[in-house]
Amino acid sequence: MVSVFQEKVYSVLTKVPRGKVTTYKEIGKALGKDGNVYRAIGQALNKNPYAPAVPCHRVVCSDGSLGGFAHGSAAKKKLLAAEGISVVAGKIVGFEKKVWRF
Numbered sequence: 001m002v003s004v005f006q007e008k009v010y011s012v013l014t015k016v017p018r019g020k021v022t023t024y025k026e027i028g029k030a031l032g033k034d035g036n037v038y039r040a041i042g043q044a045l046n047k048n049p050y051a052p053a054v055p056c057h058r059v060v061c062s063d064g065s066l067g068g069f070a071h072g073s074a075a076k077k078k079l080l081a082a083e084g085i086s087v088v089a090g091k092i093v094g095f096e097k098k099v100w101r102f
Contacts, residue, residue, distance in 0.1 A: 006044040010054045019083045020100040021092055023062045030102035046070050064095030
């Protein structure tokens with residue numbers, strides 16, 4: 001069963017275009033949440049029943065590092081690479097130009 005919060009996270013995430021990434025923090029802001037909601041967002045993404053239509057692989061940490069992914073970091077890197085996003089030493093190359101802010 002998908003919660004109302006999870007549905008809101010998935011809805012926001014569908015707005016991130018191909019070839020861009022966003023952060024757990026940006027999703028929290030888009031949801032109007034202050035404080036430490038990053039874990040709850042991560043848990044929602046980990047349970048994403050709509051992948052790949054809801055592209056949870058496009059969510060990274062605020063410092064440009066990959067963060068988690070239900071299928072592992074190698075799978076996340078592969079999905080990002082297919083969208084033209086390079087990852088070197090665990091971080092998004094040109095992160096500031098690739099990050100999507102709501």
